[in-house]
């Protein structure tokens with residue numbers, strides 16, 4: 089097992105900030121139809137020295153271990169960052185503590201970056217619910233349903249915003 093894989097295993101053995109944040113100020117959700125994985129991130133803001141900072145972040149992931157590991161590290165990394173600082177972070181920054189991700193796992197970090205970017209746009213947490221994670225027989229009615237309703241694209245891996 090290489091170092092990156094060791095670090096991924098260590099991160100998922102003790103994931104941080106996993107789960108819905110009931111008092112969140114913003115939420116962002118993305119999915120990747122190619123691999124079938126999803127990440128949702130919640131943010132809670134506070135103010136420090138007149139600037140809006142991330143007080144807390146949490147995540148849910150229906151996905152691979154790498155996405156969970158990156159999301160866990162990202163939610164730790166985001167604490168205390170200003171919104172502008174958080175906007176500067178890309179998937180390489182968010183996954184840096186794991187070491188360089190192998191090419192086939194780069195999109196796992198991209199999904200976490202995508203969820204963060206959506207949350208930083210200020211997605212309304214009131215529009216997401218616990219039941220959003222339950223499978224729905226009606227595509228588009230829930231998180232999974234809306235994900236399943238996304239048209240599959242061939243070729244390039246694509247991260248899509250989910251309502």
Ligand code: FES
Pocket residue numbers: 120123124125151152153154155193195196199
């Ligand atoms: Fe798709 Fe990791 S394999 S997010």
